[in-house]
Amino acid sequence: MKEIMGLIYTGENDARLRELTVTRAIAAMPVAGRYRVIDFLVSSMVNGGMKNIGVITQKNYHSLMDHLGSGKEWDLHGKNDGLHILPPFLTRENVGLYPGLLDALRSNSNFLVRSKQEYLVLSNSNIIYNAHLDELFRYYKDTGADITLLYTKDPDMKRDEFGTYLAIDKTEIVTDIEVEPTHPSYDNTYMQVMVIRRELLKELVDKAVSHGQHSMDRDILLRLVQDKTAKINAFEYKGKCWQIDSVQSYFRFNMEILDPKMRKGLFRDELPVFTKVRDEMPAYYGDDCTVINSLVADGCQIEGTVENSVLFRGVKIAPGAHVKNCIIMQDGQVHEGAYIENCILDKQSVIKRNAKLIGPEAYPIVIGKDVVI
Amino acid sequence: MLRKKTCVAMLLAGGQGSRLGILTKNVAKPAVPYGGKYRIIDFPLSNCTNSGIDTVGVLTQYQPLELNAYIGSGAPWDLDISNGGVFVLPPYQKGKSGEWYRGTANAIYQNIAFIEQYNPDYVLILSGDHIYKMDYNAMLNYHIRHGADATIAVREVPWEDTSRFGIMNTDSEDRITEFEEKPKNAKSNKASMGVYIFTWEKLRKYLEQDEADKKSSNDFGKNIIPNMLNDKQVLVAYNFSGYWKDVGTIESLWEANMDLLETPMPIDMHDKKWRIYAKNPGMAPHYIADGAKVTDSLITEGCEVYGNVNHSVLFAGVIIEEGAKIESCVIMPGSVIKRGAIVRRAIVAENAVVGPGAIIGEETGNIAVIGNKMTIPAGVSIPAGEQVDETYTF
Numbered sequence: 001m002k003e004i005m006g007l008i009y010t011g012e013n014d015a016r017l018r019e020l021t022v023t024r025a026i027a028a029m030p031v032a033g034r035y036r037v038i039d040f041l042v043s044s045m046v047n048g049g050m051k052n053i054g055v056i057t058q059k060n061y062h063s064l065m066d067h068l069g070s071g072k073e074w075d076l077h078g079k080n081d082g083l084h085i086l087p088p089f090l091t092r093e094n095v096g097l098y099p100g101l102l103d104a105l106r107s108n109s110n111f112l113v114r115s116k117q118e119y120l121v122l123s124n125s126n127i128i129y130n131a132h133l134d135e136l137f138r139y140y141k142d143t144g145a146d147i148t149l150l151y152t153k154d155p156d157m158k159r160d161e162f163g164t165y166l167a168i169d170k171t172e173i174v175t176d177i178e179v180e181p182t183h184p185s186y187d188n189t190y191m192q193v194m195v196i197r198r199e200l201l202k203e204l205v206d207k208a209v210s211h212g213q214h215s216m217d218r219d220i221l222l223r224l225v226q227d228k229t230a231k232i233n234a235f236e237y238k239g240k241c242w243q244i245d246s247v248q249s250y251f252r253f254n255m256e257i258l259d260p261k262m263r264k265g266l267f268r269d270e271l272p273v274f275t276k277v278r279d280e281m282p283a284y285y286g287d288d289c290t291v292i293n294s295l296v297a298d299g300c301q302i303e304g305t306v307e308n309s310v311l312f313r314g315v316k317i318a319p320g321a322h323v324k325n326c327i328i329m330q331d332g333q334v335h336e337g338a339y340i341e342n343c344i345l346d347k348q349s350v351i352k353r354n355a356k357l358i359g360p361e362a363y364p365i366v367i368g369k370d371v372v373i
Numbered sequence: 374m375l376r377k378k379t380c381v382a383m384l385l386a387g388g389q390g391s392r393l394g395i396l397t398k399n400v401a402k403p404a405v406p407y408g409g410k411y412r413i414i415d416f417p418l419s420n421c422t423n424s425g426i427d428t429v430g431v432l433t434q435y436q437p438l439e440l441n442a443y444i445g446s447g448a449p450w451d452l453d454i455s456n457g458g459v460f461v462l463p464p465y466q467k468g469k470s471g472e473w474y475r476g477t478a479n480a481i482y483q484n485i486a487f488i489e490q491y492n493p494d495y496v497l498i499l500s501g502d503h504i505y506k507m508d509y510n511a512m513l514n515y516h517i518r519h520g521a522d523a524t525i526a527v528r529e530v531p532w533e534d535t536s537r538f539g540i541m542n543t544d545s546e547d548r549i550t551e552f553e554e555k556p557k558n559a560k561s562n563k564a565s566m567g568v569y570i571f572t573w574e575k576l577r578k579y580l581e582q583d584e585a586d587k588k589s590s591n592d593f594g595k596n597i598i599p600n601m602l603n604d605k606q607v608l609v610a611y612n613f614s615g616y617w618k619d620v621g622t623i624e625s626l627w628e629a630n631m632d633l634l635e636t637p638m639p640i641d642m643h644d645k646k647w648r649i650y651a652k653n654p655g656m657a658p659h660y661i662a663d664g665a666k667v668t669d670s671l672i673t674e675g676c677e678v679y680g681n682v683n684h685s686v687l688f689a690g691v692i693i694e695e696g697a698k699i700e701s702c703v704i705m706p707g708s709v710i711k712r713g714a715i716v717r718r719a720i721v722a723e724n725a726v727v728g729p730g731a732i733i734g735e736e737t738g739n740i741a742v743i744g745n746k747m748t749i750p751a752g753v754s755i756p757a758g759e760q761v762d763e764t765y766t767f
Contacts, residue, residue: 032657033658034657034658034674072448258660260677263657263660267656272656273655273657277653279449279648279649279650280643281408281409281633281649281671282408282410282671282687283659283671283673284634284671285667285669285671287668287669289667289668290666291661291665292661292662292664292665293661293663294660295658295659295660297658298410298658298674310658311658
């Protein structure tokens, strides 16, 4: 698969993730006990044979850079190609923030020009999936399409005004696209993952940006479909996927992944998910602890009670503490006698003795990074 | 030309470790899993990295395949560097001659050329037999400060155990006056840990002399150290008092795993300044199901627990099905304990399957061992102390 590269855009709107994205992009959100959202995308690309992967960053990208490092964990630190982090930079035409994906692609056109691969998979970074991207690419080549879009029929992904939806005919050609409709007419949610020829992408982006356009979906894909100037088809992703764009959807993903069936749909033996390694010892369970229906990472020390929760690396639950329906990120601590329910604790936050915090299930309490309660 | 190194480490990993029975039938002892996510060799390798020693030769001979694959480029220990790093050194053909490593000293002798590439002042000799955290750099400073030709790490052992160790008799300044291999009536309880630092120039001379002596068994303990003592070379003992556990037998390997469940842990594995690195299997966090009960245990990535686990260590990817009961066990990577099976005081090696309702081990007595990739049929009982491999008849 030397002819295909990957490109990930990480500049999505994160306003609905509240404090959680103050210091990090959605792509860098910690999920499922030891991962970041971007691990799933980069791993899918690497498992699909891509060895040249660019990550376009927008704001708060320190955490993302720190996580990805040289790309070693994904075997992306070779001399040829490898992982490229593409931070925004000030140019005559670009001042800091990208108004849209097209602007981001335009300002990284150097990376596109410099890359050697003929084809490219372009992906957003707020949908968690673990796909056989090699199958997607084979489909693209076999059908001779100009662009192939990845979509899902998962009803949970049909989320009204924030999505892009596809109408597809019997030959899997895309016949219509709805961008952010209030009530979508189609059941096929576009997963913001496409295969395209690198040169074609560059051409389309240049043309659109020079006409003052910013949206890939509305200004490029929709137009191409309406004008019938390109062959755009669609490939169905049959696995499970989750959009992470609000505190609720973040919470829901972590809770759903407790279900062994859901987990099997995401963690598949043939598609390993790689992440930065922290070299913690295995989790320790004390003599009197009670743990049920929970995901626990290495380095945790559990002496209290944990129910329906996700504990990241190095979390400490003291004797007599009770944690229910919670997500506790790296190095969080819950001290003796504390009770927390429906809470998301960001990294290194501490719940002191006998504190009590109960959030409503539909609107979990978010405790910011390094906060002590 | 490679840049000079102050100290190069040589790790003797060639032994079979036959006292580990079926656990070392297909792997060398240093590659035996320990502590939920480690292999024995992770301890000396991590100690090297944490001590600032970045050039390590690993001498292999017995069943090297798994060990080679495990060490790989050395990346988990930060030993994948361009000037130095970790090197697997099997015996090789030299001109017309070519031979196996005949003893610990001979193994180093055959790799003099490797060591000389780095033109080191000192050479650290290690073994892959123990679980311990040790600052080799502190030991090196001690060696230099004492102007020693050789420094031997020693540890006080219970007097009744002295007959199992190489014992160092020392004067009041820790200078070694006599070395006794497994003495009946020991004069000291300072046992050699098999960790040596030599001034390289001296060691090379003694290795060459030893090689010329056809009667020698080419062993550090039997030949090199006694010869140096006879010649009145400066040999000093370096006292080490931290956790140090031999894992050379089934029982001691089991015990060393159980030690990690003590409170407080006798070896601090949470110390961020002295991490023990290991190759990461890259699996999801482990899952404890509704209805499972887990107490006093260590559990790592990829495990799925639906049954009861008490006082046990589970390695990556272990599955404990509903109704299964695990008590005082070590379950190595990838093994599955089926529904209703009871496993007590046992070591289950890698990728084994214990069938539904099988009973392994007993509440007391010796440790039962299930070999690599073995499948125990449903309902079968394996008594305490049994070792089950392909030759076992159920």
